[in-house]
Amino acid sequence: MIYMDRRLFQILDHINEGIIIIDEKLNIIYWNTQMEKLTNIKQEKAINRNLYERLPSLDRNYFRNAIDSVVKKDYKYFFSSSIHKGLITDSRKVNVRVNPFKIDNSRYVLIECIDVTSQALRIEQLKKFSNELYLLNKELKEKEKEIEKLAYYDQLTGLANRTLFYNMAEKFLEEAKRNNTKLGLMFIDIDQFKRINDKYGHKVGDQVVVEVANLLEKNTRKHDIVSRYGGDEFLILLPNIKHYNNYKIIASRIAIANRRVIVSDDIQIDISLSIGVSFYPRDGETIDDLIFKADKAMYCAKNRGGNECIHYITK
Amino acid sequence: MHEKDLTYDILKEIFNIGVGKAANMLSEIVGKKIILDIPNITILESKEDDEEIYKHFSALPQGALMVSSMKFGEKITGEANLLFPANKMRIFINLCIGQPEYMNEEDLNFTDMDFDIIREVGNIILNSIIGEIGNTLDISLKYTLPEVRLFNKSKFEIGLKDKEEFCILLLYISFIIDDVKIEGAVIINLTIDSLNELMKMTKDIEDDLYG
Amino acid sequence: MKILIVDDSRFTQLTIAKLLKNQIGDVEIFFANDGEEGFKKYKEFNPDYVFVDLLMPNVSGQQLIKLIKEYDKNSNIFVISADVQKNVREEIESYGVIQFINKPFTDEKVKLVTKIIKGDTYA
Numbered sequence: 001m002i003y004m005d006r007r008l009f010q011i012l013d014h015i016n017e018g019i020i021i022i023d024e025k026l027n028i029i030y031w032n033t034q035m036e037k038l039t040n041i042k043q044e045k046a047i048n049r050n051l052y053e054r055l056p057s058l059d060r061n062y063f064r065n066a067i068d069s070v071v072k073k074d075y076k077y078f079f080s081s082s083i084h085k086g087l088i089t090d091s092r093k094v095n096v097r098v099n100p101f102k103i104d105n106s107r108y109v110l111i112e113c114i115d116v117t118s119q120a121l122r123i124e125q126l127k128k129f130s131n132e133l134y135l136l137n138k139e140l141k142e143k144e145k146e147i148e149k150l151a152y153y154d155q156l157t158g159l160a161n162r163t164l165f166y167n168m169a170e171k172f173l174e175e176a177k178r179n180n181t182k183l184g185l186m187f188i189d190i191d192q193f194k195r196i197n198d199k200y201g202h203k204v205g206d207q208v209v210v211e212v213a214n215l216l217e218k219n220t221r222k223h224d225i226v227s228r229y230g231g232d233e234f235l236i237l238l239p240n241i242k243h244y245n246n247y248k249i250i251a252s253r254i255a256i257a258n259r260r261v262i263v264s265d266d267i268q269i270d271i272s273l274s275i276g277v278s279f280y281p282r283d284g285e286t287i288d289d290l291i292f293k294a295d296k297a298m299y300c301a302k303n304r305g306g307n308e309c310i311h312y313i314t315k
Numbered sequence: 316m317h318e319k320d321l322t323y324d325i326l327k328e329i330f331n332i333g334v335g336k337a338a339n340m341l342s343e344i345v346g347k348k349i350i351l352d353i354p355n356i357t358i359l360e361s362k363e364d365d366e367e368i369y370k371h372f373s374a375l376p377q378g379a380l381m382v383s384s385m386k387f388g389e390k391i392t393g394e395a396n397l398l399f400p401a402n403k404m405r406i407f408i409n410l411c412i413g414q415p416e417y418m419n420e421e422d423l424n425f426t427d428m429d430f431d432i433i434r435e436v437g438n439i440i441l442n443s444i445i446g447e448i449g450n451t452l453d454i455s456l457k458y459t460l461p462e463v464r465l466f467n468k469s470k471f472e473i474g475l476k477d478k479e480e481f482c483i484l485l486l487y488i489s490f491i492i493d494d495v496k497i498e499g500a501v502i503i504n505l506t507i508d509s510l511n512e513l514m515k516m517t518k519d520i521e522d523d524l525y526g
Numbered sequence: 527m528k529i530l531i532v533d534d535s536r537f538t539q540l541t542i543a544k545l546l547k548n549q550i551g552d553v554e555i556f557f558a559n560d561g562e563e564g565f566k567k568y569k570e571f572n573p574d575y576v577f578v579d580l581l582m583p584n585v586s587g588q589q590l591i592k593l594i595k596e597y598d599k600n601s602n603i604f605v606i607s608a609d610v611q612k613n614v615r616e617e618i619e620s621y622g623v624i625q626f627i628n629k630p631f632t633d634e635k636v637k638l639v640t641k642i643i644k645g646d647t648y649a
Contacts, residue, residue, distance in 0.1 A: 062343045075446055078438050078460050080431035083344060083411045095431060097460070116428075123426045130424075321536060328535045328608075331581065332629045335608030342611045351609050353534075353581050451630065524540040 018088070018113030023106070024071055026051045038089055038113060057086055070100050070109050081116055093117045154228040156206060157213035165227035165235055169287045172225075172239045176280055183280040184238030184247050185287075187294035188216065191272040191306035193232040204263050208271060211261045219253040235291070244311075247277050251309040272307035274298050283312050321524075322517040323358065329451050330354050330486050330501075333444035338490060340439050345411050350491040357485040360510070371485055375500050382466040383437025387445050387458035391509040395445060395458075397437045399499035401425075401465060406495050408432050430463045437461045444486075444501060452516045482510040527553045527643075528571055532564035532590060533579035533606070538631065542577055542606070545636040550643065561585025565593050568601075575643060580607040580618070591621050604639060606631060 009030070012019055018038045021030035031046035041054065051067075052059040069075040081093040088094040097112040152164040160168065169185075176183040190196075190212055197205040209232060216226045216234060225237040238247065254273065261269045276298025278284065283293045293312040301308040331354055338349045357371055375398060383397040399407075408429050425433075438461055449456040486501040505513065529546060531539050543555045556571050558564035562584045568576060576594065580587035587605065594601045603623040607614070610628045618626055624642060627635055 062340050065340070069442075069446070073446055073450070074455060074457075075442050076438070076458070076460055077442070078431075078435050080428070080435045082428045083432055083435065116431075119427060123428055127426070321540075324535055324537045328537045328629075331535070332608040335610055335629065339610040339612075342613075348613050349611065351581060353583060447630075520537075524537075524544055 016115075018094070018115070020046075020051070020111040020113070022051050022109050022111065024108075026067065026071075028054060029108075035113065038092060038094065038115065055088070057088060057090075060087075063087070066098065067109065070098050071107060074100050076100070081120065088113050093120045157210050157228050159213050159217070159234075160225055160227040162227070162229060165225065165229065165237070166287065168225045168227075169237055172237055173280060173287060175239065181239075182241040182244065182282075183290075184241045185278050185280075185290040185294045186234075186236040186238065186247070186250075186309075187229075187276040187278075187291065187298040188212075188234040188236065189274045189298055189302065190232040191274055191302065196269060196271075200263065200267065200269070204267070204269070207263060208261050208269060212271065212273070215257050215259075216254065219257050220250060224250075235294075241279070244279055244282065247279075247311065248309075251275060251277070255309070274301040274306045275309035276301060277309065277311040279311075321521045322514060323356070325451070325517045325520060326358075326484065327354070327356050329447045330356060330444060330488075333447035334440070334488055336447070337440040337443035340443075341436065345492075347410065347492055352489040352491075354489075355487040357487075359483040359485065361481045374487070375485075383433060383441065383461040383463050385438075385441050385445070385458050385461040387456045389457050390454045391448075391456065391505065391512055393503055393505040393509055395441050396502045396504075397441055397461070397499065398466075398502065399497065403495070403497045403499075404429075404433060407436075407492070407497060410493055410495075411436075425465065433463045434461055437463060440501070451520075452513075454516070481505070482507060527575075528556065528573040529553055529575045529577070530556045530558065530564065530567055530571060530573040531577045532558040532561065532567075532582070532587070533577070534559050534582045535579070538579065538606070538629070542631050542636075545631065545633065546640070549636055549640040561587065561590035561593075564590050565597075568594055569597065575602045575604065577604045577606055578623075580605065580609055580614070588618070588621075591618070591623060595621060 009032075012030070013033045015032070016034060018035035019030065019032040020028060020035060022028055028046050028049055028051055031041075031043045033043075035046070036042055039055065046054050052064075063079075066075070066077045070077060077096075077098040079087060079096040079098075081087075081095050084096070087096055093116050095114040095116050097110075097114070099110045099112075101108055101110055152161060152167075153159065154161045172183050175181070190208065193205065193208070196208055209228075212232075212234070213226070213228065216236065220226055220236060221238075223239055225239075227235050227237075229235045236250075238250065241247065254275070259271050261271055263269060276294040276296065278290045278293035278297065280290060284290045297310045297312040301310045304310075334351065334354055338351055342349045359367065359371060384394060386392075386394050404425075408425075411432050441458075441461060445456055445458055482505045484501075484503040484505070486503070487498070488501065489496060489498040491497070527550065531542050533539050533542075539557050543557075546553060546555065556567055556573060558567045560582045564576075564578065565585065578587045578590055582590075585593070587607070591603055591605070594603060603621075605618050605623050605626045606629055607618075607626065608629045615626045625639070627639070
């Protein structure tokens with residue numbers, strides 16, 4: 001038993017940390033006021049008792065090994081409250097520091113218990129706020145994307161809308177002018193669309209438009225732009241056409257594609273498309289020019305009974 | 316110092332054992348299996364080329380680093396730094412706490428609680444390694460509990476190179492926990508005197524073995 | 527008596543060899559630096575006891591133990607390892623090794639080992 005200055009002990013009693021001092025045999029020789037508060041165990045009940053008997057919450061394999069190496073090998077340890085739950089008490093979050101010390105040839109271990117419950121709470125609150133901000137930010141970004149989509153994409157078919165079409169068209173036209181390449185434009189109209197709408201209703205009409213949109217997307221090249229220009233009208237931009245006749249390849253793909261729209265168990269509609277084609281530089285220098293010419297060609301196809309693709313012919 | 320020297324081998328074994336013990340304790344604490352990889356050590360002395368040193372530092376974990384540092388002393392004095400990439404630390408901390416973090420994983424804002432965890436882990440690893448050095452060489456090394464900071468690698472390099480004469484032990488460790496591979500490094504810088512002291516001790520062990 | 531020590535650390539090889547020689551005396555010791563060399567030398571020298579380290583390059587200790595057991599099911603294997611996790615220990619013990627020993631290999635541990643070895647000789 002070591003001689004302890006009573007005054008030192010009084011000082012330790014005023015410290016805001018729980019302090020336990022044990023000897024080499026792991027018996028408690030000091031237990032301060034803060035420790036009493038943390039554990040509800042009075043000093044008289046703790047002195048001379050074995051550490052693990054008095055505080056069974058400390059009786060964990062790794063803690064035993066740690067104390068062992070503190071006593072035998074002078075190691076120091078730090079146990080953080082967030083990893084080690086309930087090491088000292090279940091009701092507070094406590095960090096534990098373990099340090100060896102020697103007085104006159106006898107070895108002792110100082111165990112400091114630091115209550116960090118309020119800091120932990122504050123951090124949890126901050127984390128919650130931060131997380132809410134993060135989620136809000138994510139939501140805003142998603143809304144932004146949606147707005148962008150609405151501005152540039154047709155809601156029903158997902159195709160580019162007029163606005164996006166004109167943007168892309170200007171860009172492609174400039175490229176074609178710069179690189180001396182050809183730009184093709186297809187104007188597509190669904191034959192007898194008004195009749196379909198009248199006969200089967202607008203819902204079916206919408207389905208048909210969606211099917212045509214998918215069909216066109218599938219049968220054009222990767223860099224072609226398919227857009228919904230109007231109710232049943234589509235415009236396709238064909239950049240980098242090598243020869244004027246190459247449009248026929250795409251046209252035939254569209255022609256061969258499945259034209260049967262299955263509306264329900266008993267309703268099937270066969271659709272046909274009228275297509276007009278115009279080209280830069282042959283048919284015009286501006287987009288509006290090209291649209292005008294392609295439209296005329298398409299109209300021509302329609303007058304011939306539909307289900308056909310015609311390129312603009314200068315009269 | 317040559318790789319073939321027994322001294323090099325002795326240090327490697329010391330680290331091996333230290334890391335093994337640390338992994339054991341960590342494994343018990345987080346309740347998960349840790350798969351260890353063979354640690355790799357390099358010894359750099361200041362008389363070596365700047366290029367060599369630069370090459371080795373480039374191999375250190377990239378990105379923001381969490382550094383746990385402790386100073387140790389008595390017969391051998393120096394500083395041990397434990398470096399881990401911050402993003403991997405984020406994952407590791409989440410593992411330690413045990414509860415799924417609802418925050419995104421790229422979040423490199425570490426709270427005080429996070430730093431506490433790193434301090435603890437840093438202490439366990441450095442404890443074991445420094446402790447094992449002391450054990451094997453039969454000396455007692457006094458050290459402090461580590462401090463932790465988020466570090467910028469280039470600043471760290473400059474800081475180290477500023478010291479006039481130095482000797483650096485670079486220890487690369489890597490382990491897998493819960494299918495996540497975590498690679499880090501322990502950098503121990505010693506004064507030249509300490510290095511000589513270390514060499515003397517390992518030479519004694521060598522002589523003892525061959526004798 | 528022939529003993530094979532398989533460990534990638536020369537230091538450990540020499541330490542174990544020295545401690546064993548002190549306790550046993552008349553013993554011939556062979557060394558291997560990794561699992562591949564270890565298996566080769568096992569087949570070549572047919573030692574009475576093998577000491578195997580777990581963490582090694584090329585063929586690991588675990589793989590080596592499996593190879594040796596397949597080759598000779600009565601082989602006597604001691605495992606020495608820096609990896610002291612309980613689950614690792616349990617897994618290795620299930621392979622039928624004599625003892626799982628934690629590094630570092632000290633005087634105490636070698637005494638335990640020689641007790642087992644000497645016990646065997648009189649079995």
